[in-house]
Amino acid sequence: MNHLKASLLAGTAFAVALTGVALAQDVPREDTVIFDIDRTIRDPENFNPFTPGVKRQHGAHQTMWEPLFILNYESGEIEPWLATGFEANDAQDEWTITLRDGVAWSDGEAFNADDVVFTVQMALDNEGLSEREPATIRAQVASVEKVDDLTVTFTLNNANPRFVLENFANRIFGSFLIMPQHVWEGEDPATFAFNPPIGTGPYTMTSMATNRAIWDRNDEWWGAASGFEDLPEPLRVIFLESGGEENRAQLMVANEMDAAQAVTLGTFEAMGFQNPNVIAWFDQLPYAWPDPCARQMEFNTTVAPWDNADMRRAVEMLIDRNQIVNVAYEGTTQASRSMFVQYGAMEPFISAIEEAGNGFSADSDVDGAKAIIEAAGYTMGSDGIYELNGEDLTANIHVNSASPEYTRTIDVIVEQLNRAGISARAVPVENSVFWGEVLPLGGYDMSYSWLSCGSVNEPWASMNRYTNASIAPIGERAPGFNNTGRWDTEATAAYTEIVEQMGTMPIGDPAIVDMVAEAHGYLAAEVPFVPLVQAAKLLPFNTTYWTGWPTADNNYNHPAFWWGSAHQIIHNLERAQ
Incomplete structure (x- = not known):
C-alpha cells in the first residue's frame, strides 16, 4: 500500500503530461469531463458500428449516437429516448415502435422512420455485417415497414416478448444503432467508414487518435430545442486511454481523469488516500458495482x-x-x-x-x-x-x-x-x-x-x-x-x-x-x-470537477460509462461548486 501511495504521488507529473495535449484547447478543464478507455483505438478513421473493431465505446455511442430506449437496471423499466413507446400484437410477433417528434441529426436533417427502416433493412440485406446487433436483427426480423414518419412496424420470424429489450434498449453494453439514411444510402455497408460521423446526440466529434477521442457539445442539439432534455453541462467530453491501472490511478489522483475503468481494492484505497474526492458505487465495502x-x-x-x-x-x-x-x-x-x-x-x-x-x-x-x-x-x-x-x-x-x-x-x-x-x-x-x-x-x-x-x-x-x-x-x-x-x-x-x-x-x-x-x-x-x-467492477469516479455520478445512493442507473446508456450519466453531471 505504501509503495503504491508513493507511486501515485510520483506519477502526478506523468498524469499531467498524458492529458496535456488533450486539454491544450479552448475548453477549460472545469468544463471538460474525462473518461477512461482501457484499450487502443485501433482504427480511428472508421466509424462503421456494424463491422468488427472498437468503434463505439470511445464516446461514439455515449455522446454522438443515441439509442431508441435505455434499460434502467435499478427499476427494470425500459425508458424512452429517441423513441417514446412500443407495443406488440397479441401473438407478440409484430412490434410497433413510436419515434419521438423533433429529433434531428447533427447536420440538421430530420431523424424519422425512414432512417429506422433503412438501417434495419440494411442489416437484413447484408450477411457481411457481422457484429452482434445486425446479426440478431437478421435472426429475429422478417420485415420492417414504415407506417408514418414517427411509426415503424416490425414483423418477426417468431414470437418474442423481449424484442425491444434485446435489440433497442441497451440491455447489455449497447443496442442496434440507427444510421442516417441520407449519409449511408448508396454506400457499401461492409466497407463504408462513415467518416466524418454524425449522430443525433448532444456532442460531435472534434478529433480522434489511437489513444484519445474528443467530443464537443453541439449547442443546437435537438433535445434541448424540443424540451426533451437540457443541454448537458460538460462542454467537452474526452475519452482517454489511461495505459493501465497504475496510470489511471495517477490520473485520478491528479484530477486529470473523472471516471476510470475498474481497479483493485488496494489501488482504490490508495487513490482515496491521496484524493478524497474519489468515490465508487458504494461508499464502503464492497465499493464495487456488480x-x-x-x-x-x-x-x-x-x-x-x-x-x-x-x-x-x-x-x-x-x-x-x-x-x-x-x-x-x-x-x-x-x-x-x-x-x-x-x-x-x-x-x-x-x-x-x-x-x-x-x-x-x-x-x-x-x-x-x-x-x-x-x-x-x-x-x-x-x-x-x-x-x-x-x-x-x-x-x-x-x-x-x-x-x-x-x-x-x-x-x-x-x-x-x-x-x-x-x-x-x-x-x-x-x-x-x-x-x-x-x-x-x-x-x-x-x-x-x-x-x-x-x-x-x-x-x-x-x-x-x-x-x-x-x-x-x-x-x-x-x-x-x-x-x-x-x-x-x-x-x-x-x-x-x-x-x-x-x-x-x-x-x-x-x-x-x-x-x-x-x-x-x-x-x-x-x-x-x-x-x-x-x-465486482470497482469503478472510481472523481467529484473534483463533476458531481452527479451514479452510485447506490444516486441510482438513476448503473455506472458502466463505456455502455450506450452513458448518455444518462453525462446528462446527470453537474459542475462541482
Whole structure:
C-alpha cells in the first residue's frame, strides 16, 4: 500500500503530461469531463458500428449516437429516448415502435422512420455485417415497414416478448444503432467508414487518435430545442486511454481523469488516500458495482460421481461464499443468493426464490455435506480424503488463467474441498482454449464461469440457458454455451417446461415471479452449477470537477460509462461548486 501511495504521488507529473495535449484547447478543464478507455483505438478513421473493431465505446455511442430506449437496471423499466413507446400484437410477433417528434441529426436533417427502416433493412440485406446487433436483427426480423414518419412496424420470424429489450434498449453494453439514411444510402455497408460521423446526440466529434477521442457539445442539439432534455453541462467530453491501472490511478489522483475503468481494492484505497474526492458505487465495502455476469462453478453432469445430484449438492454445501468474498475479492463483492445478478430490478425474483426456500446460503454446511457424501458410500481415508472402492473422491476444476480473479476464487474453493475430504485441484487453462474447447465441448469435471449471464431486469434470459432444448453430446459444441454441463434429467424437463412457458409471457407479467421461484427449486435441488459471488467492477469516479455520478445512493442507473446508456450519466453531471 505504501509503495503504491508513493507511486501515485510520483506519477502526478506523468498524469499531467498524458492529458496535456488533450486539454491544450479552448475548453477549460472545469468544463471538460474525462473518461477512461482501457484499450487502443485501433482504427480511428472508421466509424462503421456494424463491422468488427472498437468503434463505439470511445464516446461514439455515449455522446454522438443515441439509442431508441435505455434499460434502467435499478427499476427494470425500459425508458424512452429517441423513441417514446412500443407495443406488440397479441401473438407478440409484430412490434410497433413510436419515434419521438423533433429529433434531428447533427447536420440538421430530420431523424424519422425512414432512417429506422433503412438501417434495419440494411442489416437484413447484408450477411457481411457481422457484429452482434445486425446479426440478431437478421435472426429475429422478417420485415420492417414504415407506417408514418414517427411509426415503424416490425414483423418477426417468431414470437418474442423481449424484442425491444434485446435489440433497442441497451440491455447489455449497447443496442442496434440507427444510421442516417441520407449519409449511408448508396454506400457499401461492409466497407463504408462513415467518416466524418454524425449522430443525433448532444456532442460531435472534434478529433480522434489511437489513444484519445474528443467530443464537443453541439449547442443546437435537438433535445434541448424540443424540451426533451437540457443541454448537458460538460462542454467537452474526452475519452482517454489511461495505459493501465497504475496510470489511471495517477490520473485520478491528479484530477486529470473523472471516471476510470475498474481497479483493485488496494489501488482504490490508495487513490482515496491521496484524493478524497474519489468515490465508487458504494461508499464502503464492497465499493464495487456488480457486473451483469455473476460468477459460478459448472458441473459436467455426465461424469461420475458428479452425475449424482446429491454429490453436486454436497459440493455446493461445502463452499463458503463468505470466504470467497473476503479472501479472493478482499471484500469487494457479495455472495450470490441465486443464479441472478443482484440488481434492483431482479430483487423481486431473488426474494421470491429465497421465500420459497430455493436460494443459496453464503455459509457452508460442512457436516451436512459430509453426511450426503457418506450416504453415497464414501468413507474417510487415513489421509483425510474420501474414498470408494479404493478410489479417492477427486474434483478437477478447470479455470481460465487470464485473470487473477478467476484463479484466486478457484484456489479458495480447492482449499475448502480438500479440507472437507475431496481431493480437489485447479486446472488452469489459457483463455482461448478455455472458451474455445473446454467449456463448449464439456471437457471438464467442474469449471469456473459466468454462464448464467443474461438477465438484468427479467429472469428468462438467464434461466433459458439451462433448459434441455439444445443439449449437445460431450465433444460437440453446446449452442451458445448453453447448458455446457449437459444437465438432462426429469428435473431438467420440469424446469424446461416452466421456463419455456415464461418465454411466451410478456415482461412484467406478475405470474412470472412465482414461476421463477418454482423453476429455481429444480436448480437448487440438482445443482447443475453452483452460484458463487457477484462479479465486482470497482469503478472510481472523481467529484473534483463533476458531481452527479451514479452510485447506490444516486441510482438513476448503473455506472458502466463505456455502455450506450452513458448518455444518462453525462446528462446527470453537474459542475462541482
